[in-house]
Amino acid sequence: MLNRTGFIPPAVALAFAISAGTAAAQTMTKMDAQPLRVQGEISNIESNRMTVKTRDGEQRLVLAPDVKVLSLSPSTADAVAVEAFIGTAGVPEQNEKIKAAVVVIYPQGSTGESGDYLTWDLKPDTAMRNGIVRSVENSPDGRVVALSYPQGGATVVIPPGATIMAAAQADTKMLKKGAQVFIPSAEKSDDGSLKSDMVAVGTDGFKPPL
Numbered sequence: 001m002l003n004r005t006g007f008i009p010p011a012v013a014l015a016f017a018i019s020a021g022t023a024a025a026q027t028m029t030k031m032d033a034q035p036l037r038v039q040g041e042i043s044n045i046e047s048n049r050m051t052v053k054t055r056d057g058e059q060r061l062v063l064a065p066d067v068k069v070l071s072l073s074p075s076t077a078d079a080v081a082v083e084a085f086i087g088t089a090g091v092p093e094q095n096e097k098i099k100a101a102v103v104v105i106y107p108q109g110s111t112g113e114s115g116d117y118l119t120w121d122l123k124p125d126t127a128m129r130n131g132i133v134r135s136v137e138n139s140p141d142g143r144v145v146a147l148s149y150p151q152g153g154a155t156v157v158i159p160p161g162a163t164i165m166a167a168a169q170a171d172t173k174m175l176k177k178g179a180q181v182f183i184p185s186a187e188k189s190d191d192g193s194l195k196s197d198m199v200a201v202g203t204d205g206f207k208p209p210l
Contacts, residue, residue: 036194038183045175052181061183063172064197071174072182073203075105075166077143077158080136085110086147087130088156096154098129100162102209107168129154163209167200175199180207 038061040054048063080086080103090100131149138144142159158164175181180202186194202208 036186036188038181038186038194038196040181042175042177042179042181045177050175050181052183060193061186062189062193062195063175063199064195067172067196068198069170069172069174070198070200071168071170071203072104072165072200072208073168073206075164077103077160077162077164079105079164079166080133080143080145080158082133082136084108084133085131086133086145087128088147088158089126089128090156090162091125092127096152098127098154098156100156100158101126102163103156103158103165105164105166129156165208170201174201174203178205180205182208 038052038054038059040052040059042050043053043058044051048065048067050061050063052059052061085106086103087106088098088100088103090098090102092098129147129149131147131153133145134148134153135146136143139157142157142162145156145158147154147156182200183194183196184198184200186196188194200208
């Protein structure tokens, strides 16, 4: 797994960690250090070889023997609770405040120590934070979350229009023809195929808006 800790200024970036260890949170990666990403629909899969139909054409991938699979499903801001580990990306404002465009809620016990990350594009003026929720309040602007991580903290405002997703550990049985997938970190091989050790897959046809 590639290490992608650090700060992601604008253009790309949401790094989300999954772990069952003790508390920690990963934040911020430099955009130009990001690996290759693939998003689209599985058009074929045989054993550890998968073909994904993307907006730019078909891409062949070879999955690692110990590939990690995460499922992503729609959720709501009400599911963002104290002590949850979340990742969020949105428009940065003053005083470490972020207006969230996307929020991912990780399973109970996740902390961000494992170094397993999803990263994805939003738009040029976005920034990301990952951390543990310390408090939650409701306001006229949406749900207001106090987020903490080793480097500090941030206030995240989750407006009504934000996309909220729940992540869960899954297995390769979810990787079927027609499934919507997102591969956050792939390495290119000499034959043009890509190698990956992590895949995120939408549940029940859900297409993650990454």
